[in-house]
Amino acid sequence: xxxxxxxxxxxxxxxxxxxxxxxxxxxxxxxxxxxxxxxxxxxxxxxxxxxxxxxxxxxxxxxxxxxxxxxxxxxxxxxxxxxxxxxxxxxxxxxxxxxxxxxxxxxxxxxxxxxxxxxxxxxxxxxxxxxxxxxxxxxxxxxxxxxxxxxxxxxxxxxxxxxxxxxxxxxxxxxxxxxxxxxxxxxxxxxxxxxxxxxxxxxxxxxxxxxxxxxxxxxxxxxxxxxxxxxxxxxxxxxxxx
Amino acid sequence: xxxxxxxxxxxxxxxxxxxxxxxxxxxxxxxxxxxxxxxxxxxxxxxxxxxxxxxxxxxxxxxxxxxxxxxxxxxxxxxxxxxxxxxxxxxxxxxxxxxxxxxxxxxxxxxxxxxxxxxxxxxxxxxxxxxxxxxxxxxxxxxxxxxxxxxxxxxxxxxxxxxxxxxxxxxxxxxxxxxxxxxxxxxxxxxxxxxxxxxxxxxxxxxxxxxxxxxxxxxxxxxxxxxxxxxxxxxxxxxxxx
DNA sequence: CCGTATTTGTCCGTATGTATG
DNA sequence: ACATACATACGGACAAATACG
Numbered sequence: 001x002x003x004x005x006x007x008x009x010x011x012x013x014x015x016x017x018x019x020x021x022x023x024x025x026x027x028x029x030x031x032x033x034x035x036x037x038x039x040x041x042x043x044x045x046x047x048x049x050x051x052x053x054x055x056x057x058x059x060x061x062x063x064x065x066x067x068x069x070x071x072x073x074x075x076x077x078x079x080x081x082x083x084x085x086x087x088x089x090x091x092x093x094x095x096x097x098x099x100x101x102x103x104x105x106x107x108x109x110x111x112x113x114x115x116x117x118x119x120x121x122x123x124x125x126x127x128x129x130x131x132x133x134x135x136x137x138x139x140x141x142x143x144x145x146x147x148x149x150x151x152x153x154x155x156x157x158x159x160x161x162x163x164x165x166x167x168x169x170x171x172x173x174x175x176x177x178x179x180x181x182x183x184x185x186x187x188x189x190x191x192x193x194x195x196x197x198x199x200x201x202x203x204x205x206x207x208x209x210x211x212x213x214x215x216x217x218x219x220x221x222x223x224x225x226x227x228x229x230x231x232x233x234x235x236x237x238x239x240x241x242x
Numbered sequence: 243x244x245x246x247x248x249x250x251x252x253x254x255x256x257x258x259x260x261x262x263x264x265x266x267x268x269x270x271x272x273x274x275x276x277x278x279x280x281x282x283x284x285x286x287x288x289x290x291x292x293x294x295x296x297x298x299x300x301x302x303x304x305x306x307x308x309x310x311x312x313x314x315x316x317x318x319x320x321x322x323x324x325x326x327x328x329x330x331x332x333x334x335x336x337x338x339x340x341x342x343x344x345x346x347x348x349x350x351x352x353x354x355x356x357x358x359x360x361x362x363x364x365x366x367x368x369x370x371x372x373x374x375x376x377x378x379x380x381x382x383x384x385x386x387x388x389x390x391x392x393x394x395x396x397x398x399x400x401x402x403x404x405x406x407x408x409x410x411x412x413x414x415x416x417x418x419x420x421x422x423x424x425x426x427x428x429x430x431x432x433x434x435x436x437x438x439x440x441x442x443x444x445x446x447x448x449x450x451x452x453x454x455x456x457x458x459x460x461x462x463x464x465x466x467x468x469x470x471x472x473x474x475x476x477x478x479x480x481x482x483x484x
Numbered sequence: 485c486c487g488t489a490t491t492t493g494t495c496c497g498t499a500t501g502t503a504t505g
Numbered sequence: 506a507c508a509t510a511c512a513t514a515c516g517g518a519c520a521a522a523t524a525c526g
Contacts, residue, residue: 026325026514052492062516067492071310075317083268084492084522099405102352110348163341268493294513304495309513326501326513 028068050087077176097180101225109218114161116205116213270310292329319418339422343467351460356403358455380433
């Protein structure tokens, strides 16, 4: 059951310019977020059909908001809408995931260049702190602690680019990748290697070496792609071996 | 007046797998394409408010399809939707355009790497032919002939990457850039320099030098960004000079 | 090949939220 | 601060398209 969140009323503001205040969430946007969570968590599996009537009943709203939410999810690339057939949770195969990795790597490379060219001392301190924290989790081999720190580190790297379009684009790619593998993109044994790469990135960023930071961040993502490839080859081998 | 195109009826096909047949366009998708054209051509100006009721009357459909079309346009980044206020044609300032150029450059860099690593002789021939054709238009200083060839060349470069996500993403960025400047991104005097860059790209691609092709394609786009920057500085100077 | 069931697509009336006088 | 006007958001019913028997 979705309830409309009545947000704290903001002072009336004249409406010109680059206004970004969200006064009241629409039901459609709430449903969209809800569905997004259900898809990424796997509660709704890949290939599943999103029945408008069923969702309408489940969330106790009419089909209008459901439809709009689906259009939004299509935008995020989480579902695929076929005319007169409805919405289906997107099935991502390995090829697609690898394609996305390449794009993600290119975008992170750009983020690295931009970040290094305009990084502030505060940002460097925050990034350093995260690397230090991760180092601790590496020592205790605590992947559950490592994972969120890793995510935050990457998020900060991208945000530091101060390129709004890039900052919006990267999470879109990430969500689609989560569709392929919800499990962490980092494997237990690779935590140390991963954080060593973080250290190198941090060093390049601190030195304001844009080219180096870009290259290292790109490689960092491509290393993840390489690990995925290795795992796929492994599965392939295991499957054909039986 | 929009009419529903009743397409040739296809044989009934069972619906599993990666089906991509579009049986009948929905009214919403027709409206979306129509509006997209009107926005890019400038018929609907930047910042304009898209009134649902007015559009509904203009296209002689109800407001439902209009709403869906707007959601789709928001996805393309051509309009901005504010809850309870409606859809506004996005106003793109110089900063945003420059941000998009950086992303475009990174994506073209990726396209270059991928293309060079898997280019076919046929593709090389087609690209060569285009460069030759453009050379002719450069000699006669015919920008109207140069422009579409240039677009086709760039399109082929991206398609050659064979990365579907990339192939979908680049036009999205391009459309948004058109929002900023509908006029060509190539200036008359720069056609020769631009085509020299094309030749260098073609050489690197032909040599299957992925790193070089990627770098050159990235630089090619960044050169365009540089020209935009120069023009902006020029306008700025002229404006403050009066 | 045709009739039926199901699902999406469309329409319009009403409620809610926002800006303005 | 309040009332009014206007646009969007939502709900529910009908029409069209598709899949299945």
